[in-house]
Amino acid sequence: MAAIEILDLEKTYMVGFWRKRPKLALRPLRLKVEEGEVFGFLGPNGAGKTTTLKLLMGLVSPTSGTARILGLELGDPRVSSQIGFLPEQPYFYDHLTAQELLTYYAQLSGIPDRDRSSRVALMLKRMGVEGSADVQLRKFSKGMLQRVGLAQAILHNPKVVFLDEPMSGLDPMGRREVRELIQELRSEGKTVFFSTHILSDAEALCDRVAVIHQGELRGVGTVANLTSRSKGTVEIIFCAPKVPSALNAISSETRASGEMVNAVISQEQQETVLDILRRERIRLISLTQVRTSLEEFYVEQLRPKGTGAGVGA
Amino acid sequence: MNSRIAFVAFNTFREAVRDRVLYNLIAFALLISAGAILVGEISIDVERLVVVNLGLTAVSLFGVVIAIFIGIGLVSKEIEKKTLYTVLSRPVRRWEFVVGKFFGLTGTLIVNTFFMAIGVFLALLYVAHRLQPSDLSVLTALYFIVLELLIVVALALFFSSFSTPLMSAVFTFALFVIGSLAEDLRGFARIISGFTGIVASGMAYLVPNFSAFNIINQAAHGDAVPGRMILYNTLYALLYSAMAISGAVLIFQRRNLK
Numbered sequence: 001m002a003a004i005e006i007l008d009l010e011k012t013y014m015v016g017f018w019r020k021r022p023k024l025a026l027r028p029l030r031l032k033v034e035e036g037e038v039f040g041f042l043g044p045n046g047a048g049k050t051t052t053l054k055l056l057m058g059l060v061s062p063t064s065g066t067a068r069i070l071g072l073e074l075g076d077p078r079v080s081s082q083i084g085f086l087p088e089q090p091y092f093y094d095h096l097t098a099q100e101l102l103t104y105y106a107q108l109s110g111i112p113d114r115d116r117s118s119r120v121a122l123m124l125k126r127m128g129v130e131g132s133a134d135v136q137l138r139k140f141s142k143g144m145l146q147r148v149g150l151a152q153a154i155l156h157n158p159k160v161v162f163l164d165e166p167m168s169g170l171d172p173m174g175r176r177e178v179r180e181l182i183q184e185l186r187s188e189g190k191t192v193f194f195s196t197h198i199l200s201d202a203e204a205l206c207d208r209v210a211v212i213h214q215g216e217l218r219g220v221g222t223v224a225n226l227t228s229r230s231k232g233t234v235e236i237i238f239c240a241p242k243v244p245s246a247l248n249a250i251s252s253e254t255r256a257s258g259e260m261v262n263a264v265i266s267q268e269q270q271e272t273v274l275d276i277l278r279r280e281r282i283r284l285i286s287l288t289q290v291r292t293s294l295e296e297f298y299v300e301q302l303r304p305k306g307t308g309a310g311v312g313a
Numbered sequence: 314m315n316s317r318i319a320f321v322a323f324n325t326f327r328e329a330v331r332d333r334v335l336y337n338l339i340a341f342a343l344l345i346s347a348g349a350i351l352v353g354e355i356s357i358d359v360e361r362l363v364v365v366n367l368g369l370t371a372v373s374l375f376g377v378v379i380a381i382f383i384g385i386g387l388v389s390k391e392i393e394k395k396t397l398y399t400v401l402s403r404p405v406r407r408w409e410f411v412v413g414k415f416f417g418l419t420g421t422l423i424v425n426t427f428f429m430a431i432g433v434f435l436a437l438l439y440v441a442h443r444l445q446p447s448d449l450s451v452l453t454a455l456y457f458i459v460l461e462l463l464i465v466v467a468l469a470l471f472f473s474s475f476s477t478p479l480m481s482a483v484f485t486f487a488l489f490v491i492g493s494l495a496e497d498l499r500g501f502a503r504i505i506s507g508f509t510g511i512v513a514s515g516m517a518y519l520v521p522n523f524s525a526f527n528i529i530n531q532a533a534h535g536d537a538v539p540g541r542m543i544l545y546n547t548l549y550a551l552l553y554s555a556m557a558i559s560g561a562v563l564i565f566q567r568r569n570l571k
Contacts, residue, residue, distance in 0.1 A: 013569070013571070054398075054570065054571075057398065057401070057402045058401065058402070059398060059401060059402070059569075059570040060569040060570060060571065061567070061569060077404060077406075080402060080403055080404045080405075081403075081404045083402065084402075085398065085399060085402040086399075087395050087398040087399065089395075090395060090398075090399065091394040091395055091396060092396060092399070093324065093328060093396055095327070095328050095331035095332060096324075096327075104320065104324055105399065105403065107316070107317075107320040108317055108320055108321075108400060108403045108404070108405050109403050109404065110404055149399075152399055153399075156403075162402075
């Protein structure tokens with residue numbers, strides 16, 4: 001069973017003073033996320049990522065289409081007890097302490113009385129905020145608030161966790177902690193659906209990613225799949241004190257550092273370059289096909305249609 | 314009560330208390346003490362009348378201002394700050410959230426009125442030196458003020474379910490002023506005939522009749538309030554606020570939380 005199944009979900013807002021002017025936020029989106037997957041939802045600001053998450057959380061109603069979470073239709077009351085959600089740049093009731101906030105959410109999530117305090121204490125410890133449990137949230141830094149946000153999202157042990165830009169605004173240490181948490185959730189068998197525009201995070205964490213732009217899905221697949229297209233060039237690294245003169249005529253991208261030379265050549269010239277190396281008795285270290293990076297793929301998808309190649313869903 | 318409603322209500326009450334909403338009591342205490350001392354100095358035989366009038370009017374005004382002030386922030390603040398997102402993504406229905414907020418605020422206003430009532434009775438004791446059986450009508454007037462506040466909070470909640478905080482405040486306050494003149498409006502409607510009369514009657518009966526809750530003068534004179542009036546006013550306040558809350562729920566249920 002798919003953890004998340006989005007079936008032609010579409011959202012158009014009516015804007016303007018008389019609410020007559022339609023503004024498309026999400027074109028019909030079809031997407032499936034399997035159980036236990038870490039799925040990255042990539043796109044620039046305003047692409048439709050948050051709208052998709054709000055539709056899945058029931059915070060906005062779809063213009064058409066539907067979605068299923070763990071096989072249950074959106075709006076089914078049984079869904080909400082099995083999902084956790086962290087909104088983008090969350091702001092919590094700042095009159096509460098971290099402990100009070102988590103206790104409140106535990107109450108609303110239906111965690112029984114007898115388990116409530118132990119569960120809250122466990123989450124505070126797991127997120128490293130147990131030392132500030134009795135401090136009002138208005139005194140918390142952004143990084144600490146994000147930790148509390150993550151704690152409330154997984155407090156009730158949900159099967160599917162939705163995170164909207166969980167690394168946004170965090171320092172490198174904070175980002176690393178969130179990455180570690182997502183990896184922990186994966187090892188616990190949870191499904192994680194997170195939106196981001198930080199590609200290195202998606203590349204490091206995700207089993208699969210989808211790229212969305214201007215409300216339209218531009219590509220979906222594993223990171224390896226999306227970046228598997230060869231660029232028709234190879235990178236060659238060999239041991240030599242300087243770039244052989246014969247190679248200089250072939251490659252414009254050569255770089256010598258210490259005893260190593262790194263050169264990028266076209267695939268057609270591969271044999272010629274290998275011959276040069278053999279002739280000059282130069283030791284070859286590696287020969288790798290240059291592939292599209294996730295960043296290049298992403299940038300390619302964001303170009304207006306017709307101005308570059310794109311990979312459909 | 315549904316436990317989720319109770320949790321939302323308690324959190325709302327706690328928020329109001331920690332956001333120092335009840336600090337208005339200090340201003341009220343100062344006003345009523347100064348008023349009582351002043352009245353004690355200058356009035357002859359009408360101390361009780363003046364203190365009750367002044368005290369109850371202040372209780373009503375302070376209550377209405379606070380009801381509007383915190384009532385309009387109910388939904389808009391939660392949407393604006395996105396605190397609502399993490400609540401509604403849990404097994405909490407939207408109607409439970411709205412009703413919980415309403416009860417939380419009603420609780421805050423009752424506690425607020427209770428402390429102000431103590432202030433009124435202390436001032437009364439100061440000027441009259443003892444309480445009389447006729448002072449029971451002051452209690453009834455305070456009860457009517459609570460009923461009035463119940464409607465004001467429900468209206469603030471209704472308007473804030475679809476409007477901006479500023480517009481909600483304007484609408485609620487305007488309706489409070491019009492509602493305070495509801496008896497005059499009804500009298501005016503009775504003397505107009507034809508279509509205009511029908512429209513005027515409709516409007517006069519649609520706006521909340523706050524004038525029915527104002528028995529400050531009767532209380533000041535120590536006049537007894539008929540039991541039937543207490544019953545009718547209670548039913549009216551409960552029904553009117555239930556209608557306003559139902560409207561708020563209906564609108565909020567369909568609202569996109571952008």
